[in-house]
Amino acid sequence: MTLAAYTDVLSRRSDPPEGGLVGLVTDLVERLGGPGAGLAVALENLFPPIPSEVILPLAGFTASRGEMSLAGAIAWTTLGSVLGALALYYVGVALGRERIRAVAARLPLVKVADVDRTEAWFARHGGKAVFFGRMIPIFRSLISVPAGVERMPVGRFLLYTAAGSLIWNTLFVMAGYLLGENWQSVEGYAGAFQKVVIVACALAVGWFVVTRLARRRRARNAAEPRGTVYRTRRFRGGSRR
Template sequence: MEIISQISSFALTFIENTGYLGIFILSALESAAIPIPSEVVAPFSGFLASTGKFSLWGVVAIITLANTVGSVILFVVGASGGRWILEKYGKYILIHKRELERADEWFRKHGGAAIFWSRLLPAIRSIISLPAGVARMNFLKFTLFTAAGSLPWNFVLAYLGYKAGQNWESLKPYFEKLNSLVFGVLVLAAVWYLWKHLPNHKKEKAA
């Protein structure tokens, strides 16, 4: 938690000193899976908009553009290096060729909705670009749904900071609870996946 607090403090100082450019850089890094909390960047930027330093819609637009750029970077990493690594070594973490083929097919059918709704969820929003890249989802579709899903999330966070004003930090406990909930769901999903794909479980089903 201390590391997150230090990152948050750095982010606030960086935004105050660099303005819109700082917002863009931090938001792009966050979407490229660098641990920069959007729950700090967007509300704080919204608060600064309430003081007249920024425009609220300018903040929302900059963060959304940055999210899209950062997500594209992570998508490219997944489509190139990530795909190659999983094809060669995925079997050691229970990801085989058939799982990759299923992921490809799933993203072809449901990728747009998955990207849109994932952008509205903490934690997942920053990493969904990687599996989308690994599955080689249609790039244009990925980009459009990333921007579309990022916009409402960014608006809500920035608007809450704008309305809360100097008390914007009072929002943090609520975001932390939401993050914990989503993280818990992810852990349960990972446990379920491992249980379903363990060799012993498959033998029991066959028997």
């Protein structure tokens, strides 16, 4: 897409995203085409504030103008997703289980047993978590870290990552391809989905904190009567002497 064409598209919007991260990714796609889209998606994995909801539809729009093939747009963005996820996988490998357990032991309301339960869950459902996680905002990047911590076999990790990323990327690239000059409208719908995910995460964290505090309070209340009886008996025994 030429600079003039991109400027013309932005001029049709009331609030065009001309600078910042969006400007960076659009410039990458404009200058490098498919490889630029792949690089932008790889960076999106490492720096989540870079919006895939802009990169992928823009790649589809560029393909609709004939400046890259539709298959090329999907292939390059999926390759970028896999490479970015692989980098985060090795971040998880570098962190390792022992460091994660040490951090958990220092966190308020968190127990090492919580880490053990999470590890057991990931051992059973890690493949599904990686596959479906690639299609959920926020988790798209984060899911690679526990996969690395748990040392999921690299081949298996790449298979599930590529499959999930291919579905997600194809959906958004096709949307940009079909919408043409209205490709930026995709961001609004994706943003609403991301807000739902954020609210769900906030509710889950809130529920965890409330239930953990309530459990701690019940344990404290259950322990107090025994301590009171013990102290009372000691006091009465002292009175008799």
